[in-house]
Amino acid sequence: MSRLFLPVSLLSLALTMTVACTPQTTQNQGTPGDTDRLRLLYWQAPTILNPHLATGFKDFDAARIVYEPLASYDKNDQLIPFLAAEIPTVENGGIAKDGKSVTWKLKQNVKWADGEPLTAEDVVFTYQFITNPDVASASIEYYSTIEKVEAVDNYTVKITFKDVNPGWAVPFTGQNGMILPKHIFAEYNGANIREAPANQKPIGTGPYQVVEFKAGDIIIYEPNPNYWDTGKPYFKRVELKGGGDAVSAARAVLQTGDADYAYNLQVEGNILKQLEAAGKGKVVANFGPYVERIMLNFTNPNQATAEGERSSIQFPHPFFTDKKVRQAFNLAIDRDTISNQLYGPTGRPTAQILVAPQRYKSDKISYEFNLEKAAALLDEAGWKDSNANGIRDKNGVEMQVVFQTSVNPVRQKTQEIVKQGLESIGVKVELKSIDASVFFSGDPANTDTLNHFYADLQMLNTGNDSPDPQAHMKWWTCEEITQKANNWQKSNYARYCNPEYDKLWQQATTELNPQKRAELFQKMDELLSTDVAILPIVDRANTQGVSNRLIGVEPSPWDANTWDIKNWRSSD
Secondary structure (H helix, E strand, O other): OOOOOOOOOOOOEEOOOOOOOOOOOOOOOOOOOOEEEEEEEEOOOOOOOOOOOOOOHHHHHHHHOOOOOOEEEOOOOOEEEOOEOOOOOOOOOOEOOOOOEEEEEEOOOOEOOOOOEOOHHHHHHHHHHHHOOOOOOOOHHHHOOEEEEEEEEOOEEEEEEOOOOOOOOOOOEHHHOOOOOHHHHHHHOOOOHHHOHHHOOOOOOOOEEEEEEEOOOEEEEEEOOOOOOOOOOOEEEEEEEEOOOHHHHHHHHHOOOOOOEEOOOOOOHHHHHHHHOOOOEEEEEEEEEEEEEEEEOOEEOOOOOOOOOOOEEEEEOOOOOOHHHHHHHHHOOOHHHHHHHHHHHHEEEOOOOOOOOHHHOOOOOOOOOOHHHHHHHHHHOOOEOOOOOOOOEEOOEEOEEEEEEEOOHHHHHHHHHHHHHHHOOOOEEEEEEEOHHHHOOOOOOOOOOOOOOOOOEEEEEEOOOOOOOHHHHHHHOHHHEOOHHHOOOOOEOOOOOOHHHHHHHHHHHHOOOHHHHHHHHHHHHHHHHHOOOEEEEEEEEEEEEEEOOEEOOOOOOOOOOOOOHHHOEEOO
């Protein structure tokens, strides 16, 4: 998400149950590939290696091994150069004094894995690619403030913004800022992008290159012979294996030692503790910006337009447009039980979506679990059980919902707890579980994706992936509503629209006073809470399993888990 002129500080809070990985060294050690295999286990298997078509963490992680941004934020909120030669500042002339442009200088020794040089034209092309409506890039929201991107010379890029932009460092940084090679993608910069061979076998500037990719199964990487950071990477071969489940992945790293790294261990806390006791690896969990949340669909998923589009803004939801109903659903969620029983020390109950950095976190948002009050609200809204079948109804419509999420034991148990609360107040709940490779795929042709949201409720985990939450908070603006007209590639899955919220967001995009800007983001979060536009449930730690033999891993809450994989090495 967007960044301020001066990055704000965030300390990723390590859990008491974790042991931090050995800090990476700053000097190069060894030679590329002077150790053997790195075994990565992703129970949600990557399906695409183009980061600007991806919507799931799994795909960002897989692509980030190959591609790099101009810069990225570390765990201390400091911008670290990757393809950039330096971080722009007012002092070095990189940031314009009027706040309307920024100039990046590129490293001059960088080549793509095929030997072609990286130039400013690749950065310009990446912008053109992302903003091409025919491409339907999932990254477009991060570039909406830009007026134009120009190549000043081969190694200088100037970005001009539409207005004063306190979030100047959003474009081309972090996992949404990976630079694509123009010479590879130029002929696929359009509706034919899904046919591009490089979506499966990319050519990047990163430490490793793909030698084999079986979507939904396995990716084999080997060192990039043209990598610019001399002496890195350290492994001869990286194997990213997909499939299985989170518990099996945790067991493979922590108990049996069959893998070196496992991502996104959404596993019950007591199970992680038991597995870690085997002594093969450690659980590394850091709280950052990510919140497990339930989205409410403000449109009707069961009514279709003449073109066959469901969840269309033409048809409002039969009962979620009533605030009292939304309040009742919110009161029926037992966040404490979900957090304590299913997450333990890797989760904290919450009712807000903006949990990090601390300066943006509101102290005016709270939650309550009260089934009696929830039932009373539904009565007030006119939803009563008129035929004694246990389901509330109104004007011939029964209060039934489909609640969907990805396949994962913790999520299915969360669904059951939510279902129990809702059915106790007279709401019929049908649970639906979708394979993660489909749910998070972003495929416009697949109606089971979270973008289509052909259900009443859906659960996922996301958050602002930058210390500045501007781009993430844009998700709830009216212009971000995802629909067939934009190939279902926008981020407002809920189809929520509130002009008051839009006004606050617009103010934040040009407010240069850090304190006033923070207050605007807090007000946005508070408005989403009072309007019950979303149901946040758990502030989730980014939880990974790391083998005792693997050192150099330094997670950042602001980039993909593999952002620093060039530094990972074996202690053997």
